[in-house]
Amino acid sequence: MARFLITSALPYINGIKHLGNLAGSMLPADVHARFRRLQGHEVLFLCATDEHGTPAELAAAEAGQDVRAYCDEQHLIQRAACDGFRLSFDHFGRSSNAPNHALTQHFCEKLEAAGLIEERTSKQVYSVDDGRFLPDRYVEGTCPHCAFERARGDQCDNCGRLLDPTELKNPRSKISGSTNLEVRDTAHLFLLQGKMQERIRAWVDASTEWPHLARSIAYKWLDEGLIDRAITRDLSWGVKVTQEGRPRPGFENKVFYVWFDAPIEYIAAGAEWAEATGGNWERWWRTDKGANDVTYVQFMGKDNVAFHTVSFPVTIMGSGEPWKLVDRLKAFNWVTWYGGKFSTSEKRGIFMDRALELLPSDYWRWYLMANAPESSDAAFTLEQFQQTVNADLANVFGNFVNRITRFGASKFDAKVPDGGAPGDLEAKLAKDVAERITALTRHHEDMEFRKAAAELRALWVLGNEYLQVAAPWTAFKTDVDYAAVGVRTGLNLVALFAILAQPFVPDAAKTVLDALNIPEASRSWPKAGDTGLLDTLPRGHAFTPPDVLFKKIEDADVAAWTEMFGGG
RNA sequence: GGUGGCGUAGCUCAGUUGGUUAGAGCGUGGGAUUCAUAACCCCAAGGUCGGUGGUUCAAUUCCACCCGCCACCA
Numbered sequence: 001m002a003r004f005l006i007t008s009a010l011p012y013i014n015g016i017k018h019l020g021n022l023a024g025s026m027l028p029a030d031v032h033a034r035f036r037r038l039q040g041h042e043v044l045f046l047c048a049t050d051e052h053g054t055p056a057e058l059a060a061a062e063a064g065q066d067v068r069a070y071c072d073e074q075h076l077i078q079r080a081a082c083d084g085f086r087l088s089f090d091h092f093g094r095s096s097n098a099p100n101h102a103l104t105q106h107f108c109e110k111l112e113a114a115g116l117i118e119e120r121t122s123k124q125v126y127s128v129d130d131g132r133f134l135p136d137r138y139v140e141g142t143c144p145h146c147a148f149e150r151a152r153g154d155q156c157d158n159c160g161r162l163l164d165p166t167e168l169k170n171p172r173s174k175i176s177g178s179t180n181l182e183v184r185d186t187a188h189l190f191l192l193q194g195k196m197q198e199r200i201r202a203w204v205d206a207s208t209e210w211p212h213l214a215r216s217i218a219y220k221w222l223d224e225g226l227i228d229r230a231i232t233r234d235l236s237w238g239v240k241v242t243q244e245g246r247p248r249p250g251f252e253n254k255v256f257y258v259w260f261d262a263p264i265e266y267i268a269a270g271a272e273w274a275e276a277t278g279g280n281w282e283r284w285w286r287t288d289k290g291a292n293d294v295t296y297v298q299f300m301g302k303d304n305v306a307f308h309t310v311s312f313p314v315t316i317m318g319s320g321e322p323w324k325l326v327d328r329l330k331a332f333n334w335v336t337w338y339g340g341k342f343s344t345s346e347k348r349g350i351f352m353d354r355a356l357e358l359l360p361s362d363y364w365r366w367y368l369m370a371n372a373p374e375s376s377d378a379a380f381t382l383e384q385f386q387q388t389v390n391a392d393l394a395n396v397f398g399n400f401v402n403r404i405t406r407f408g409a410s411k412f413d414a415k416v417p418d419g420g421a422p423g424d425l426e427a428k429l430a431k432d433v434a435e436r437i438t439a440l441t442r443h444h445e446d447m448e449f450r451k452a453a454a455e456l457r458a459l460w461v462l463g464n465e466y467l468q469v470a471a472p473w474t475a476f477k478t479d480v481d482y483a484a485v486g487v488r489t490g491l492n493l494v495a496l497f498a499i500l501a502q503p504f505v506p507d508a509a510k511t512v513l514d515a516l517n518i519p520e521a522s523r524s525w526p527k528a529g530d531t532g533l534l535d536t537l538p539r540g541h542a543f544t545p546p547d548v549l550f551k552k553i554e555d556a557d558v559a560a561w562t563e564m565f566g567g568g
Numbered sequence: 569g570g571u572g573g574c575g576u577a578g579c580u581c582a583g584u585u586g587g588u589u590a591g592a593g594c595g596u597g598g599g600a601u602u603c604a605u606a607a608c609c610c611c612a613a614g615g616u617c618g619g620u621g622g623u624u625c626a627a628u629u630c631c632a633c634c635c636g637c638c639a640c641c642a
Contacts, residue, residue, distance in 0.1 A: 465610095
């Protein structure tokens, strides 16, 4: 038994996430967490909403809400959607909660003590009417190079040139449209990442288990040289800046930059979990307090790799304290909607809450993992979704469960039949099943989700192939004992298939295992070398054929959804 | 613009440390079956492995350049 700390990239607070966000971090993290638990390992699976930053403030303003109230509401919405998708977080926290404030301040003070923080003054655009400093991209104006009238303060979308907001002609606030702007001096804390360059490089050198892509991204950043980075902003919503536990002089109206405090929430979510459950979070996060044997696995989208391999490690390692660093990481590409981007504003694509209104979570979970965007972006289309789900879940798995439990119920009184003895056919099946379970287990351990799903499907097919040949419905007429072997083996396969399906389709698996009256203690992952998997159910063990597991998606459904979501 | 990833059957993707007939699922066509959600099972057709050059006895697999898509950085 080992210990696994698993985190998913934190969903940002400004609105419910779409299926692409789900497929790229939260869902695979959940599948992996479930798999490790089933193997008997100890797992702490953490996630949280990332709530600070200007986009949250603007979204709140647009909704006509106070930012705190907005985040409270959005957090609950996202949490409900995560529950609906059966994401089995041990804790789903909030970066705006107290533990993260305390830890963020703690890290900053430790970094300062280590000589990695410097206060610098810079010039920034201040909007008098908005009563606030404006982030670069919230200043709009005319490009000094190409005269494009809607250039952003950081870059001109027309000519592509990088800009400084003070260069813009006729600058205005993107927030209010006000032109009453001034350039003012403002002080900020800078994290001296450059000083950590060699320590980070040595750590990346040693991180040989990372995917090639992750290491090359990290090396690219290191090769270009780490840049000292401002970690505070002139905002009110966020973590206050402190010094020796008190408000830092001159920083009373500033907060930490969201990119600094957000990853710290991974740790703080552990502290929140401890508060809620009485658990010991430091045992998971501090190598001096029991976390030495923990394997830390992170799931994220490809855009986030640099922050997880370089920026956040600078914070953690720079503190000089023995915090747990990532051991294994899994990065995903994007799921696209008919080859294009999901878009909230244009109502393109399906979002988590809407998806659950259409179909149970298992349908989405299966499709998104069987087609996970592992090697490149993966296109989501309703047609492909319909075909995959109908074929894999309804026809191959669901129908297998249905055909054998119904036959067993009608001919053998809904009890696991006695009589007969397994022969060559069953021996061959046992061998094939064992080989595929070995492969399936390896793919889960390697976090190869597409391959794991394909392997699981292949196992289900083995069951159908077996029944086709054993044909207990034919044997029943002439050789009841042989029919009994077929039914008994088939029922054991049902239980086994459901056990193996739990990480991907937990609800359906539970329905099947409940229908077969399989005790909770007997639902764990098979171990290498387990034998007799096809004859574990006691003779006479009663079961109830479950209702149809997966209803098929009809063409009319697809047509209606296409209309609804603007597909194609 | 720089860096990295990707481009393989109608669709979604494996794979090839260079080597006889390039794989899977879906979709399509045919067959078998009736326990089952008109499901399952078997068989078949389908690809000049993005393009152009190069290295090699041999390249889809290595190299160069080009085209297209994606991401990050500037």
